[in-house]
Amino acid sequence: MTATTIDEVIENLEQIIQQSISEESTFGYFAALYQNVTINIKEKLGKGYFDDDKRMEQLDVIFANRYLDAYSNYKVEKEITKSWEIAFKSSTNSMLIVLQHLLLGMNAHINLDLGIAASQVTDDKTIASLEPDFNRINELLATLVDEVQKDLAEIWPTLLKILKFSKRVDDFLIDFSMKFARNKAWEFANELVKSKEVEKEKLIELKDNEVSKLSEKIIYPGILVKLLFIIIRIGERGKPSDKTRALEKLVEDKLDNL
Template sequence: MTAKTINEVIENLEQIIQQSIKEESTLGYFAALYQNVTINIKEKIGTNYFDDDKRMEQLDVIFANRYLAAYSKYKEEKEVTKSWAIAFKSSTNSMLIVLQHLLLGMNAHINLDLGIAASEVTDAKTIKLLESDFNKINELLATLVGEVQKDLAEIWPTLLKILKFTKKVDDFLINFSMKLARDKAWEFANQLVKGDGEQKEKLIELKDLEVSKLSEKIINPGILVKLLFIIIRIGERGKPSDKTKKLEKLIENKLNNH
């Protein structure tokens, strides 16, 4: 599963969504989020939103192909990065809430893949020219991430009730902030463009280990938050296919309002 254009990225993501719905897999949650972000990026191209449309599409495709390749390898039972291995393996964990599944995918893709993709469309001399568009692609991601907690609460009221009585879940989300993820990814990209082949491989290996540790914290956020998540999970009624469809609609409406 690979893409050469942004349209092919959207098509491949749709295949993953439909396959996940058919298989009753939670992997459809992240794919639904990612597809709608990609559609939003596509719609921005040609509107003078980005500094360099051609480079942005190239970045988007390289970025997406890391996820598409990881997904394909996982389905074929081949080795993937530690970050993606945890995210994919966790898809069978019935105790995780929708938000945790989304954050696991975003953690692997933004904190690891985005920096790698950015380093592949530029070099040490030109990377500064990419910074503005790099920030803009993150802004588009943040439009969804910043409000996803509130929107999920509208679908599953148990989440909303808990959020009214505790700040613990808010603290958990602050620990996975888009600004921090963006800054870390940009720092990582700058490190990669300065290294040679062997140095890059070592940097990626170390970053993957760092990101995988954050994945473990998303799965095991501490006793109190975990107990709260169990209560939220009980309130998230419906099969994974139902939740994927609801999430698709929710994200689509959110993007249409921006």
């Protein structure tokens, strides 16, 4: 399921979405959200938003392939990073709310994969020139949480009221959205490009372990957050396919307008 263009990324994500819907799998949640972000990036190409469109499409494809390869390898029981393994294994955890499934995917993909992808489209001499576009792609990625909250409101309209009711839940969302990821992914990319090839594998392993610990916190949050999540889980309506379609609705509208 490896992609070579941004259009192929969108197509492959659509395959995962449709397969997840037919199998009643929660895998479709993150795929639907990620397809939305990819479409946003595609819409920005060729319009002066990025300094280097060619490099940004290359980054997008390499970045997406980290997820696509992890998904494909997990399906055939091949070894993958710990952070993705935790996210995928959690797909059968019936106690997790949709938001937790999405945050697990965001955590693995942004906090681990983004820095790796950025390091693969540049080197220690040219990485500084990537920073403005890297920040712009981060701005697009930062919309993930906003899109999550807006789309999940269709699954359970009272969700936003509960999230706003508790500042602790608010802080939980911020901590696992872009607050941690913005600077850390860029720092990780710089660390990788400045390291020798023999050191990179160890750095990735260490980062994977760090991100995996965050995954555990998403699955097992504090007592107050956990109690509110239980209430949310009881109120979530529909099967996984219904929830995936709710998340996909915005994506379909964007595809129609391309």
